[in-house]
Amino acid sequence: MQNKNITINDVAKLAGVSKRTVSRVINRSPLVGEKTRERVESIIKDVNFSPDKQARGLASSKSYLLGLIYDNFDALSIIQVQRGAISVCTELGYELVVHPCESSNDAFIEECLNAISGSKLDGVIILPPVSENKELAAALREANCPYVRIASVDFDDTENVVVSDEREAMKGMADHFVELGHKEIGFISGPLSFHSSRERMEGFLSELEKFGITVAEESIKEGKNSFESGIACAKELLSKNKNLTAIIANNDDMAAGVLRLANDMGIDVPAQLSVAGFDDNLLASRIIPSLTTINRPINNMAALATQKLINKIQSENSLPLTLNSEIKPKLIIRESTDTMKENK
Amino acid sequence: MQNKNITINDVAKLAGVSKRTVSRVINRSPLVGEKTRERVESIIKDVNFSPDKQARGLASSKSYLLGLIYDNFDALSIIQVQRGAISVCTELGYELVVHPCESSNDAFIEECLNAISGSKLDGVIILPPVSENKELAAALREANCPYVRIASVDFDDTENVVVSDEREAMKGMADHFVELGHKEIGFISGPLSFHSSRERMEGFLSELEKFGITVAEESIKEGKNSFESGIACAKELLSKNKNLTAIIANNDDMAAGVLRLANDMGIDVPAQLSVAGFDDNLLASRIIPSLTTINRPINNMAALATQKLINKIQSENSLPLTLNSEIKPKLIIRESTDTMKENK
DNA sequence: TTGAAAGCGCTAACAA
DNA sequence: TTGTTAGCGCTTTCAA
Numbered sequence: 001m002q003n004k005n006i007t008i009n010d011v012a013k014l015a016g017v018s019k020r021t022v023s024r025v026i027n028r029s030p031l032v033g034e035k036t037r038e039r040v041e042s043i044i045k046d047v048n049f050s051p052d053k054q055a056r057g058l059a060s061s062k063s064y065l066l067g068l069i070y071d072n073f074d075a076l077s078i079i080q081v082q083r084g085a086i087s088v089c090t091e092l093g094y095e096l097v098v099h100p101c102e103s104s105n106d107a108f109i110e111e112c113l114n115a116i117s118g119s120k121l122d123g124v125i126i127l128p129p130v131s132e133n134k135e136l137a138a139a140l141r142e143a144n145c146p147y148v149r150i151a152s153v154d155f156d157d158t159e160n161v162v163v164s165d166e167r168e169a170m171k172g173m174a175d176h177f178v179e180l181g182h183k184e185i186g187f188i189s190g191p192l193s194f195h196s197s198r199e200r201m202e203g204f205l206s207e208l209e210k211f212g213i214t215v216a217e218e219s220i221k222e223g224k225n226s227f228e229s230g231i232a233c234a235k236e237l238l239s240k241n242k243n244l245t246a247i248i249a250n251n252d253d254m255a256a257g258v259l260r261l262a263n264d265m266g267i268d269v270p271a272q273l274s275v276a277g278f279d280d281n282l283l284a285s286r287i288i289p290s291l292t293t294i295n296r297p298i299n300n301m302a303a304l305a306t307q308k309l310i311n312k313i314q315s316e317n318s319l320p321l322t323l324n325s326e327i328k329p330k331l332i333i334r335e336s337t338d339t340m341k342e343n344k
Numbered sequence: 345m346q347n348k349n350i351t352i353n354d355v356a357k358l359a360g361v362s363k364r365t366v367s368r369v370i371n372r373s374p375l376v377g378e379k380t381r382e383r384v385e386s387i388i389k390d391v392n393f394s395p396d397k398q399a400r401g402l403a404s405s406k407s408y409l410l411g412l413i414y415d416n417f418d419a420l421s422i423i424q425v426q427r428g429a430i431s432v433c434t435e436l437g438y439e440l441v442v443h444p445c446e447s448s449n450d451a452f453i454e455e456c457l458n459a460i461s462g463s464k465l466d467g468v469i470i471l472p473p474v475s476e477n478k479e480l481a482a483a484l485r486e487a488n489c490p491y492v493r494i495a496s497v498d499f500d501d502t503e504n505v506v507v508s509d510e511r512e513a514m515k516g517m518a519d520h521f522v523e524l525g526h527k528e529i530g531f532i533s534g535p536l537s538f539h540s541s542r543e544r545m546e547g548f549l550s551e552l553e554k555f556g557i558t559v560a561e562e563s564i565k566e567g568k569n570s571f572e573s574g575i576a577c578a579k580e581l582l583s584k585n586k587n588l589t590a591i592i593a594n595n596d597d598m599a600a601g602v603l604r605l606a607n608d609m610g611i612d613v614p615a616q617l618s619v620a621g622f623d624d625n626l627l628a629s630r631i632i633p634s635l636t637t638i639n640r641p642i643n644n645m646a647a648l649a650t651q652k653l654i655n656k657i658q659s660e661n662s663l664p665l666t667l668n669s670e671i672k673p674k675l676i677i678r679e680s681t682d683t684m685k686e687n688k
Numbered sequence: 689t690t691g692a693a694a695g696c697g698c699t700a701a702c703a704a
Numbered sequence: 705t706t707g708t709t710a711g712c713g714c715t716t717t718c719a720a
Contacts, residue, residue, distance in 0.1 A: 007697055018707045023699060033705055053463060054402045055697030058712045063398065065439070076626060079419045082442055095409070095441050095463050098426055119439050120398060227630055256630045263632050282420060286571055286600045288607045288632055351713055362691045367715060377689060399713030402696050 070127035076281035084299030152196035170203030190250035230257020252277035289335035414471035420625035428646030496540035511547030518551035534594035574601020596621035633679035
């Protein structure tokens with residue numbers, strides 16, 4: 001347990017230096033003699049001193065608080081994101097404050113800014129699809145609030161994004177379906193206002209085209225990324241095209257909806273219909289049949305984003321460290337497309 | 345957007361009072377003349393002043409930060425808990441800081457205390473099963489850190505817990521299985537070191553006894569609350585007792601494991617085997633067959649706990665407001681036990 | 689009922 | 705390389 005009664009003054013006294021010097025040591029200022037530094041550091045260890053964040057914050061207008069902004073992000077994956085972010089935060093003396101929001105609200109951006117200034121957040125991590133919001137990013141820049149966006153395309157300076165190449169990943173998915181011999185394929189996209197929905201769809205369709213497979217317009221349906229929406233879209237697709245042998249959905253929740261509908265209609269998956277999703281959330285591996293999908297190391301992405309953000313915050317004056325930030329998602333093949341090892 | 349440049353001094357000047365008086369207004373001290381209060385309040389509104397949390401905290405040793413401590417809590421439900429807690433936090437000017445932890449670590453309690461003192465958390469909300477940890481509660485009391493535990497039994501002062509009567513809920517589950525005519529029932533408990541596991545099991549078994557149904561010892565298996573554990577336990581139960589017509593698991597994850605095993609063994613659920621879980625997490629409604637389970641309004645519980653915690657923090661000297669805090673979980677019947685409307 | 693002054697624990701100018 | 709002196713924006717003695 002930290003000794004809450006020890007302050008910088010005590011340390012200064014014990015070390016026989018001014019508190020300004022102790023402060024320099026704490027903040028890793030280079031302007032401290034080596035011997036002084038060592039002495040101060042050893043005393044800090046001895047008395048188990050740790051500087052008060054509030055006082056530090058008040059004096060330097062920092063808070064050591066990072067915000068996590070999201071809306072509509074896969075609910076089953078957020079925990080992983082949080083774990084990833086928190087691990088880095090804890091290590092570096094920051095705290096993570098969670099901010100689910102309603103990005104459809106008119107006042108959404110203002111609400112975010114209020115939350116940020118209200119708690120003096122030092123910076124924010126933004127999950128998709130909110131991360132695609134240009135107005136938000138612009139507002140944050142204007143407000144001088146450092147941010148890192150997790151996204152599927154790098155539509156911002158490298159230091160501000162962590163991207164996973166979802167387009168490429170979906171090409172892999174397309175290859176998989178081609179290998180399985182599917183010709184009549186249905187596609188349930190996410191809301192097309194989301195950049196990532198378009199990335200995934202275009203990646204998938206363009207790759208199919210390479211193999212001479214064109215997905216008819218009536219075999220594409222825009223969904224809302226929800227389970228219920230998956231059911232509704234699948235119903236429509238299957239009624240319009242009786243010959244579909246595969247349906248790919250923009251995310252696992254909708255794919256689960258497809259499985260549900262198939263089950264209710266007595267369609268066997270994968271024997272009669274192959275199904276795939278995207279996210280590899282907890283549902284994907286537990287549902288029956290288990291779901292072929294695409295996995296992003298989302299906790300690593302979050303950790304990386306946090307790392308980047310803190311770098312940015314701490315090196316406001318020096319140039320920001322550029323961390324590699326291109327993440328490769330990968331295809332996970334499971335029962336829902338595995339016609340070799342038929343389910344049941 | 346809040347005006348970050350306005351301080352208590354500005355307000356004081358504008359209102360023609362001392363900042364001490366403004367401070368009194370902010371903190372709802374009764375020692376302010378009515379007219380003065382009104383004037384100050386209107387100015388606060390006009391200039392959109394909101395006191396700086398850090399400065400407030402530094403001066404009063406508060407942080408306006410609440411912690412959420414958990415480990416092993418159903419991953420698919422944590423989001424709801426967070427939403428519930430955050431809604432109250434935001435409303436009351438607090439911020440929620442998330443603290444997943446490893447309660448099996450030796451240093452676990454110390455780590456919690458460190459996190460609390462390190463960020464000067466004003467109080468913490470503890471989810472089960474960590475909430476059952478007596479040592480942690482004792483340590484928190486000793487450290488003078490207000491807390492509220494979410495639990496299945498009220499093993500603490502009413503002001504410190506929000507309970508849901510899981511024993512009672514499991515009786516309802518037992519009634520349901522009796523109605524379905526099951527005689528040979530298997531039970532997969534949670535770790536028996538968890539109070540809630542015992543509550544659920546005892547509630548279930550005792551109710552069955554009332555109907556003259558005794559579950560044989562070999563039909564009870566202690567699980568670990570994970571999907572994999574559900575599979576393993578189900579396998580063992582089914583191999584020991586071929587006549588089982590129902591398996592109830594301590595949570596949805598394990599029940600999902602049972603469904604998985606049944607599927608792999610070609611056992612039809614619910615025609616040949618009825619299955620039920622506990623939690624009503626996102627998986628329960630999406631899995632096939634959908635899962636009969638027990639729903640707790642966990643977001644409300646979290647909101648209530650937050651409410652209670654803040655009450656406690658703010659009325660440290662006055663007597664704490666006693667909010668009602670007994671929550672009734674309810675049985676949700678779905679396909680996995682619905683033999684009338686057989687699945688498929 | 690109100691106010692003046694001190695100080696929470698730290699960092700930031702400016703000197704030295 | 706180090707120290708001195710002010711604050712950061714608020715609450716809290718204590719007095720009036």
